[in-house]
Amino acid sequence: MSSQERREFIRTTSAKSYRRRALSSRVFTALLVIALLIAFVPLASILQNVVGHGIRYITWHFLTTSQQLPSITNTNGIGGIGNALAGTAVVDLIAVLISIPTAIVLAMAMFEIKGRWVVAVRTAMETFIGLPSIVFGVFTYVSLVVTTHQYHAYFGSLALCFIMIPVMTINALAALQSVPDTLIEAGLSLGLRPSRVMLHIILPAARARVFTGVFLAFSRAVGETAPILFVIGASTLPGFNPSGQATTLPTLMWSYLIGAYPSQREACWGIALVLMVTVLFFNVLSRIFVARTQRS
Amino acid sequence: MTTTHIDPPTDDGALSAGRERKLPTGSDRAYGYTLWTVLTLVGVIVFYFIYVLVKNSIPGWQFAGWKMFTTTTWSFGDNKFGVLPLVMGTAFTTFFALLMAVPIGVGAALAIVYLIPRRLQLAVSSLIELLAVVPSIVYGVWGALVMASWLGNSGEPWLKRVAHGAWPFDGATAGYGMTLGAIVLAVMIMPIVTAISRDVIVAVPKELTEGALSLGATRGQVIRKVILPSCKTGIVGAVTLATGRALGETIALATVLGGVTQMSPLPDRAFATGSTLAAEIAIDFGAITGKAGNVLFALALILMVIVGAVTYLARSIIRRNERQFQ
Amino acid sequence: MDTAETRDNVTLGEGSSDAVLSLRDVSVLFNNKAAVRNATFDVQANKVTSLIGPSGSGKTTLLRAMNRLHELTPGATVTGQILLEGEDLYRTSVPITVLRSRIGMVFQRPNPFPTMSIYDNAVAGLRFIGVKDKDFLEESAHKALSEAALWDSVKDRLKAPAATLSGGEQQRLCIARAMAVEPEVLLMDEPTASLDPVATKQIEELVTVLKQFVTIVIVTHNMQQANRVSDNCAFLLMAEDRTGELIEFDTTEKIFNDPKDSRTLDYTLGRFG
Ligand SMILES: Nc1ncnc2c1ncn2[C@@H]1O[C@H](COP(=O)(O)OP(=O)(O)O)[C@@H](O)[C@H]1O
Numbered sequence: 034m035s036s037q038e039r040r041e042f043i044r045t046t047s048a049k050s051y052r053r054r055a056l057s058s059r060v061f062t063a064l065l066v067i068a069l070l071i072a073f074v075p076l077a078s079i080l081q082n083v084v085g086h087g088i089r090y091i092t093w094h095f096l097t098t099s100q101q102l103p104s105i106t107n108t109n110g111i112g113g114i115g116n117a118l119a120g121t122a123v124v125d126l127i128a129v130l131i132s133i134p135t136a137i138v139l140a141m142a143m144f145e146i147k148g149r150w151v152v153a154v155r156t157a158m159e160t161f162i163g164l165p166s167i168v169f170g171v172f173t174y175v176s177l178v179v180t181t182h183q184y185h186a187y188f189g190s191l192a193l194c195f196i197m198i199p200v201m202t203i204n205a206l207a208a209l210q211s212v213p214d215t216l217i218e219a220g221l222s223l224g225l226r227p228s229r230v231m232l233h234i235i236l237p238a239a240r241a242r243v244f245t246g247v248f249l250a251f252s253r254a255v256g257e258t259a260p261i262l263f264v265i266g267a268s269t270l271p272g273f274n275p276s277g278q279a280t281t282l283p284t285l286m287w288s289y290l291i292g293a294y295p296s297q298r299e300a301c302w303g304i305a306l307v308l309m310v311t312v313l314f315f316n317v318l319s320r321i322f323v324a325r326t327q328r329s
Numbered sequence: 330m331t332t333t334h335i336d337p338p339t340d341d342g343a344l345s346a347g348r349e350r351k352l353p354t355g356s357d358r359a360y361g362y363t364l365w366t367v368l369t370l371v372g373v374i375v376f377y378f379i380y381v382l383v384k385n386s387i388p389g390w391q392f393a394g395w396k397m398f399t400t401t402t403w404s405f406g407d408n409k410f411g412v413l414p415l416v417m418g419t420a421f422t423t424f425f426a427l428l429m430a431v432p433i434g435v436g437a438a439l440a441i442v443y444l445i446p447r448r449l450q451l452a453v454s455s456l457i458e459l460l461a462v463v464p465s466i467v468y469g470v471w472g473a474l475v476m477a478s479w480l481g482n483s484g485e486p487w488l489k490r491v492a493h494g495a496w497p498f499d500g501a502t503a504g505y506g507m508t509l510g511a512i513v514l515a516v517m518i519m520p521i522v523t524a525i526s527r528d529v530i531v532a533v534p535k536e537l538t539e540g541a542l543s544l545g546a547t548r549g550q551v552i553r554k555v556i557l558p559s560c561k562t563g564i565v566g567a568v569t570l571a572t573g574r575a576l577g578e579t580i581a582l583a584t585v586l587g588g589v590t591q592m593s594p595l596p597d598r599a600f601a602t603g604s605t606l607a608a609e610i611a612i613d614f615g616a617i618t619g620k621a622g623n624v625l626f627a628l629a630l631i632l633m634v635i636v637g638a639v640t641y642l643a644r645s646i647i648r649r650n651e652r653q654f655q
Numbered sequence: 656m657d658t659a660e661t662r663d664n665v666t667l668g669e670g671s672s673d674a675v676l677s678l679r680d681v682s683v684l685f686n687n688k689a690a691v692r693n694a695t696f697d698v699q700a701n702k703v704t705s706l707i708g709p710s711g712s713g714k715t716t717l718l719r720a721m722n723r724l725h726e727l728t729p730g731a732t733v734t735g736q737i738l739l740e741g742e743d744l745y746r747t748s749v750p751i752t753v754l755r756s757r758i759g760m761v762f763q764r765p766n767p768f769p770t771m772s773i774y775d776n777a778v779a780g781l782r783f784i785g786v787k788d789k790d791f792l793e794e795s796a797h798k799a800l801s802e803a804a805l806w807d808s809v810k811d812r813l814k815a816p817a818a819t820l821s822g823g824e825q826q827r828l829c830i831a832r833a834m835a836v837e838p839e840v841l842l843m844d845e846p847t848a849s850l851d852p853v854a855t856k857q858i859e860e861l862v863t864v865l866k867q868f869v870t871i872v873i874v875t876h877n878m879q880q881a882n883r884v885s886d887n888c889a890f891l892l893m894a895e896d897r898t899g900e901l902i903e904f905d906t907t908e909k910i911f912n913d914p915k916d917s918r919t920l921d922y923t924l925g926r927f928g
C-alpha cells in the first residue's frame with residue numbers, strides 16, 4: 034500500500050467510524066453523569082429525613098431537659114436530650130484533652146527519632162485508623178469494665194482516644210514533615226536546641242495542618258457509638274461527673290433506635306440533626322484549615 | 330474521606346536523611362525523655378491492646394471449638410456459635426455493597442474531574458464526601474426507619490416482580506435483610522471510593538489526555554483507554570480501603586440486617602435476613618456473660634486481623650500508586 | 656537543506672499556493688486576556704517551520720491553537736482563522752476528532768501511554784479512529800516505528816511496556832505514534848527540551864528526514880536547533896502588555912542572517928531572551 038493509499042484508508046475509516054465513536058463516547062459520558070447523579074440520591078434522602086423529621090425537635094425544651102421513658106399513659110413523652118448533651122460534652126472533652134497532647138508529642142517523637150520502634154508504632158497508628166471501631170469498644174470493655182466491674186464516662190473517653198490519637202498523630206506527623214528543611218536549618222544554625230527548634234519553628238509552621246487533623250479526628254469521634262456503647266453505662270440525669278455513668282448523643286440514639294416506642298424512634302431524627310450539625314461544624318473547621326494550608 | 334484528608338507521611342517517618350540531630354542532647358535531655366516516654370507508652374499500649382484481645386479470645390476459642398467454622402447455627406443465648414452465617418453475611422453485604430459503590434463511585438469521580446466545570450468540582454466532591462462524615466448511627470437510623478420500609482414496600486416487591494420470583498429474588502420480602510445491609514454499606518463506602526479515585530484521576534498527567542486527544546480520540550476513548558488504565562492501581566487501592574471499611578461496619582448494620590434465623594441461617598437469597606461479624610458483636614453484647622463473652626472477643630479479634638490486613642494492603646497499594654507519577 | 660533554493664523559488668507569506676496550514680490574524684485569549692495576538696503566516700508543505708522566541712512569548716499557545724487543544728482549557732478563546740488545506744479548522748463541519756487525527760502532535764515531555772506496550776502505543780491513534788484490521792495495524796506499526804528510527808531497537812520487544820524505553824526512545828515512540836495516523840501536519844512543542852544531547856541530535860536528524868512525509872511545525876527556544884532543522888521561521892516576542900506578537904516570518908536563512916526587524920537580530924544574537 035502506498036503512503037497515499039494508506040492515508041486514504043485511514044481518513045475513510047476515521048470518517049466512517051466517527052458517528053459510532055461519537056455516540057459511544059456520548060453514551061459513556063452520559064453514564065458517568067448518571068453515576069454522579071445517583072451518588073447524590075442517598076445524600077439528599079439522608080439530609081431530607083434528618084432535617085425534615087428532626088427540625089421540629091429543635092426546641093429549648095428538647096435540648097435542655099433530660100430523657101424520659103415513655104409510659105403506657107404517655108407514649109410520646111420522651112423528654113429531651115439534655116443528659117446526652119452533658120454526657121457527650123464530658124466524654125468528648127476528656128478524650129480531646131488526652132488525645133491532643135499525646136498525639137502531638139507522639140508525632141514529634143516520630144519526627145525526631147529514627148528506628149524500628151518508631152516505624153512499628155507508626156504502622157500501628159496507621160492500621161488503627163482503619164480498624165472497626167467496635168474493636169476498641171471490646172478492648173475497653175475487657176480491660177476496664179471487666180476488671181473494675183464499673184461503668185464510667187471516662188472509660189468512653191479512653192475508648193475514643195483510640196479513634197482520635199491515630200488520626201491526629203498521622204496528620205500531625207505529615208504536618209511536621211511538610212515544614213521546609215531550610216526553615217529548620219536556619220533555626221539550627223542559630224544554635225537553637227532541638228526542643229526550641231521544634232517548639233518555636235517547626236510546630237508553629239505546621240500549626241494549621243495539625244489542627245486540621247485535630248478537628249477531623251474530633252468530627253469522627255463525636256459520632257462514634259460502638260467504642261463507647263459498652264463502657265459508659267447510661268445516665269438519665271444531666272451530669273458532668275467523669276466518674277459517673279453517662280449517656281451520649283450516639284448511645285441515646287442507639288437505645289432509642291432499638292427501643293420499644295415509636296416516639297423514641299421518631300426522636301432519633303432530632304438527635305441525628307443535633308449530631309450532624311456538631312459533626313459538620315468540626316468537619317468544616319478542618320476543611321477551613323485545609324484550605325488555609327493549601328493557600329500558604 | 331477521612332483517609333484521603335490524611336496526607337500520608339513520607340516514607341522515612343523519622344528524621345529526613347540530611348538533618349543530623351541526635352537526641353537527647355546534653356542540655357535538651359528533658360525534651361528527649363518526653364518524646365521517648367510518650368513513644369514508649371503508646372507502643373506499650375498497642376502491645377497491651379493486642380495482648381488483651383488475644384488473651385481474652387483464647388477461652389472463647391476453647392469454648393466454641395472448631396465446630397465454630399463448620400456449623401451454621403449462631404444463637405448466642407443458647408451457646409451455639411456457628412459463625413458461618415456471620416462470615417457469609419459479612420461477605421455478602423460487602424461484596425454487593427462494592428458491586429454498587431465501585432461503578433457509581435468511580436463514575437462519579439470521573440464525572441467530577443472531566444465533565445463538570447472546574448469551579449464546581451470542589452463543591453460537588455465536598456458534597457459527596459459529606460456522606461463520609463455522617464456517623465454510623467445516623468446511617469443505622471436512615472436504614473432502619475427510611476430504607477427498610479421503602480425496600481419492604483416497593484423495592485423488593487418490584488425486584489421480585491421483575492424477576493418473576495426466580496432465585497435469588499424469591500421468598501418473603503421484609504425490607505430488613507442482606508439487600509438493605511448492602512445498600513447502606515454501599516452508601517457508606519461510596520464516598521471513600523469517589524474521594525480516592527478523584528485524587529488518583531486528578532493526578533494523571535494532563536499530557537496523557539492531550540496526547541490521546543491529539544491522535545483523534547473521543548472523550549470517552551480518552552477516559553476508557555488512557556485514564557482508567559493509568560488509574561487502575563489507585564482505584565484498586567481505593568476499593569480495598571472501602572472493603573476494609575465495609576467488613577468492619579457495626580452500628581449502621583446492627584439494626585438493618587434482620588438477624589440470623591434458625592430456619593435458614595445462611596444468606597442464600599437476596600431478601601434473606603442475617604447478620605455480620607461486626608454487627609453481631611454489638612447485638613449480642615447486651616447478653617454478654619462468661620465464656621460466651623470470650624467468643625465475642627474472638628470474633629472481634631478475627632475481624633481486627635482481617636480488616637487490619639485489608640487496610641494495610643490498601644495503604645501500600647495507594648502509596649505505591651502515588652509514587653508512580655512522581 | 657537548501658535554504659537558498661527555498662528562498663528563491665517560494666513566495667512566502669499570505670497566498671502562497673502550497674500552504675498546508677495558514678494562520679490568519681490568529682489570537683489566543685485566556686479569560687479575555689490575549690496571550691498571542693494577530694499572528695498571520697503560512698506553513699508550507701513538506702517544510703519545517705520553526706516558532707522561536709523567548710519564554711512566554713506564546714509559542715506553545717499558538718501551536719496548540721493549530722490542533723484546537725485550547726478547547727480543553729476553560730476560558731480560552733481562539734480568534735482569526737486557521738486553515739488546514741483551505742478548510743477553516745474552527746468553522747468546519749468536520750468533527751474535531753477527525754480533524755485532530757489529521758494533525759499530529761508531539762509534546763515537550765515524552766508522553767507515551769504508560770499502560771500500553773510499545774506496539775499498542777504505536778497503533779493507539781489508529782485504534783482510536785476505528786482501524787481494526789490486524790495486518791494494517793502491524794504494517795502501520797512497522798512503518799511508523801521505522802520512520803521514527805525506532806524499529807530496529809524495538810522490533811524484538813514490541814510487547815514491552817513503553818515505560819521501559821529511554822527518554823529519547825520514548826519521544827521517538829511518540830513521533831511514531833503521531834506518524835502512524837498519516838497526518839498532514841506534525842506539531843512539535845520543544846520535543847527535545849527534556850532530552851540529553853545525543854537524543855536531541857537524533858530527534859533533529861529525524862525531523863529533517865520526516866519532512867518528506869509530513870509538514871512540520873516545531874517550537875524551540877534553542878536557536879541553533881531552529882537554524883539547523885527549519886526551512887522557515889516565525890519569531891515571536893512579547894509586547895509591552897506581555898502579549899505575544901509575531902515579529903517576523905521568513906525563511907530561516909533570512910531570520911538568522913538578514914532579518915528585517917532589529918528585535919529579531921537582537922534575539923538571534925542572544926542579546927535577550
Ligand atoms: N492555560 C492558560 N491559562 C492562562 N494563561 C496561559 C495559559 N497557557 C498559557 N498562558 C499564558 O500565555 C503566555 C504564553 O505562554 P506559552 O505559549 O506557554 O509561551 P512559550 O511556549 O512561548 O514559552 C504566558 O504568558 C502564559 O501565562
Ligand SMILES: [Mg+2]
Pocket residue numbers: 714715716845
Ligand atoms: Mg512553551
